[in-house]
Amino acid sequence: MSLTARFSCLSDYDPDALSVEQARAFIRSQLTPVRTQERVALRSALGRVLASDVIAPFNVPVHDNSAMDGYALRHADLAGSGETRLRVIGTALAGKVFAGSVGTAECVRIMTGALPPAGCDTVVIQEVVKLDGDQVIVPAGQRAGQNIRLAGEDLAAGKPALAAGRLIRPAELGLMASLGCAEVSVYRRLRVAFFSTGDELCSIGTPLADGEIYDSNRYTIFGMLTRLGCEVLDLGVVGDDPATLEAAFRDAAAAADVVITSGGVSVGEADFVKPLMAQLGEVLFWKIAMKPGRPMAFGRLGSRGGGGDGGDGGDEHAAWLFGLPGNPVAVMAAFYQFVRDALQALMGADPLPGVPLLPAVSSVAMKKAPGRTEFQRGVLGHADGKWSVRPAGAQGSGVLRSMSEANCFIVLEHERGSVAVGDAVHVQLFDGLV
Ligand code: AMP
Ligand code: MG
Numbered sequence: 001m002s003l004t005a006r007f008s009c010l011s012d013y014d015p016d017a018l019s020v021e022q023a024r025a026f027i028r029s030q031l032t033p034v035r036t037q038e039r040v041a042l043r044s045a046l047g048r049v050l051a052s053d054v055i056a057p058f059n060v061p062v063h064d065n066s067a068m069d070g071y072a073l074r075h076a077d078l079a080g081s082g083e084t085r086l087r088v089i090g091t092a093l094a095g096k097v098f099a100g101s102v103g104t105a106e107c108v109r110i111m112t113g114a115l116p117p118a119g120c121d122t123v124v125i126q127e128v129v130k131l132d133g134d135q136v137i138v139p140a141g142q143r144a145g146q147n148i149r150l151a152g153e154d155l156a157a158g159k160p161a162l163a164a165g166r167l168i169r170p171a172e173l174g175l176m177a178s179l180g181c182a183e184v185s186v187y188r189r190l191r192v193a194f195f196s197t198g199d200e201l202c203s204i205g206t207p208l209a210d211g212e213i214y215d216s217n218r219y220t221i222f223g224m225l226t227r228l229g230c231e232v233l234d235l236g237v238v239g240d241d242p243a244t245l246e247a248a249f250r251d252a253a254a255a256a257d258v259v260i261t262s263g264g265v266s267v268g269e270a271d272f273v274k275p276l277m278a279q280l281g282e283v284l285f286w287k288i289a290m291k292p293g294r295p296m297a298f299g300r301l302g303s304r305g306g307g308g309d310g311g312d313g314g315d316e317h318a319a320w321l322f323g324l325p326g327n328p329v330a331v332m333a334a335f336y337q338f339v340r341d342a343l344q345a346l347m348g349a350d351p352l353p354g355v356p357l358l359p360a361v362s363s364v365a366m367k368k369a370p371g372r373t374e375f376q377r378g379v380l381g382h383a384d385g386k387w388s389v390r391p392a393g394a395q396g397s398g399v400l401r402s403m404s405e406a407n408c409f410i411v412l413e414h415e416r417g418s419v420a421v422g423d424a425v426h427v428q429l430f431d432g433l434v
Pocket of ligand 1 (some may be wrong): 213215
């Protein structure tokens, strides 16, 4: 089915007034993840998506072991009330098993991670015992089994330790290492081709001619894609000329899973790009009710000409297209609100690690009309016991400086009106901890 046909099922679809949520949901509903897998060395799996479940081949921990430094003993030896004297007959260290056996009224000094000797079922922490020569005096109130980590309590043998679809972060690397995995199966990396459009654009390394500006979008896009772990293909600057543009779109679609462009989707320029797109696949031109980032194109490009239904169902290679606006901040806002999610879905990440909306107090008034979602660049800070946020300087959609000085988006929702000092707003943090 064509993209337009799929849309016609939606009652409230209006390409000239799509809400951020509608656009995001529609894009999401179209995507199917890449399925090609490859085996990579554990460290190379960082940032990739797990392609098959990791089953624990053995228990983690492998053996019962002590959670604390203290004394391993037989709980049955302890007096019901009052103190108990036990003789210390040796030491159990992590990695050095105490081979002897522990008899009645005996105990063993034990370190964290060491295996409790045969018969010992309880560890008493060293801080609560009194030493008396080769004996320890253990106070009452010790619980049977305390301070012992049981075999398999972290990961049970034969059970999935990690499910396919998991984005691999440092914790997952460590977890797989604890299972002895030297290699893991991950989905192949997404190949994303991108280029900038505009006769005014000059690439760095060349002096600017009259009326030219340096192309910055290719650098923000490169950065955003690289952070997401994509394989990037920079196709440079393409002028506003139908023949060159067509060739660039064809090359990009043939080489990549996803094509990202910037510029050329604003009202005037779209009129010239639209017929070209109709030749190459199926691309929808949207005006999204958001600021910045209003115009955007989304669709499917076939690598062959006259792309019929845009590759849907055919065995020809086809690539997803995101035609982002030209303004540098609009590019970044649209990328983070739509493309990031889409790329993670295509990478096979499940569930999608969405960006949370966190509450903060606005320290300034902000003008806003209901009927569109605004993404202001904000500076979130902690003062007087609360998190408060203010816009980061001039908010023009061309002012990259505001993006650079910000640490969050202030998300002013669709229906919301102006914000007064002290009002609660939502923010999306630029940086996560992990
Ligand atoms: P457009 O969407 O092509 O009409 O571009 C909107 C604005 O963004 C214009 O001022 C362009 O000069 C600017 N712009 C477009 N592409 C880039 C780019 N790659 N780098 C920096 N500015 C750009
Ligand atoms: Mg342009």
